[in-house]
Amino acid sequence: MKNRACKLFMMTGNSQEKGSTKTTYHIVVLGAEGVGKTALVVRYLTRRFLSEYASTEESTYNRTVNVDDKNVQIKITDVIGKSVKQPSYVRSKIQKIDGIVVVYSVTDRRSYEAALNLLDLIRLHARPGTSTPTILVGNKVDLEHIREVDADDAEKDASEYPDCFPMESSAATLPDExxxxFESLLKKLINKRDSLKVPRRKVSVVLQGSPKLIRTHIKRRLSMFNKSRNGTL
Known part of the structure; x- marks a missing residue:
């Protein structure tokens, strides 16, 4: 099964399309072992479902996707469950990426607690003065009869973290989810980056008063500037 997954990614990982944006959005997928992280990534990239997948290595996949009729370059890093138990490893990842998907299984309360711990690390180690758009994903909703995590709890807990919102999915039965x-997260990343490109308006200072007062004010400002430049203040 692992070899099959590798072949699927080889077919999709290097896909390039004309007219794609130069900007690459890097998304990291985190979560405990067995929650379906890789299954979600495979569903998104290939629309196929892998019922079993065991990886001992971190994997990063590049792809050009279409979001709102625009070709967007993305890079998705699928982090193995064992690595998320190392705070230093998680910290090194979240400081280098644009968006995060934190996955837990709605059938496993312990995986949910692990997801909340990851959100704590993300909040603690985020770059100063910034927040990283994050989606908290409850996977395996097709197993409703053995659910252990309520959707309302996830919504309430997600609201306590900056720029984080919850979603639920089933990689097994809901291919479109x-x-x-991923597209919801990409839209947030695109909007965030576009907002940073908007130039700031210059604020002009209009001096009021008689011509004599204005000349006096200008001379005083020039005098202060020259003293500051010459280090005589």
Whole structure:
């Protein structure tokens, strides 16, 4: 099964399309072992479902996707469950990426607690003065009969973290939901980056008063500037 997954990614990982944006959005997928992180990534990139997948290595996949009729370059890093138990490893990841998907299984309360711990690390180690758009994903909703995590709890807990919002999905039975998750995050990343490109308006200072007062004010400002430049203040 692992070899099959590798072949699927080889077919999709290097896909390039004309007219794609130069900007690459890097998304990292985190979560405990067995919650379906890789299954969600595979669903999104190939629309296929892998019922079993065991990886001992971190994997990063590049792809050009279409979001709102625009070709967007993305890089998705699928972090193995064992690595998320190392705070230093998680910290090194979240400080270098644009968006985060934190996955837990709605059938496993312990995986949910692990997801909240990851959100704590994300909040603690985020770059100063910034927040990283994050989606908290409850996977395996097709197993409703053994659910252990309520959707209302996830919504309440997610609201306590900056720029984080919850979603639920089933990589097994809801193929379109994986696309909704990643595209929702990409839209937030695109809007965030576009907002940073908006030039700031220059604020002009209008001096009021008689011509004599204005000349006096200008001379005083020039005098202060020259003293500051010459280090005589």
């Amino acid at each position: 994986a696309a909704v998750i």
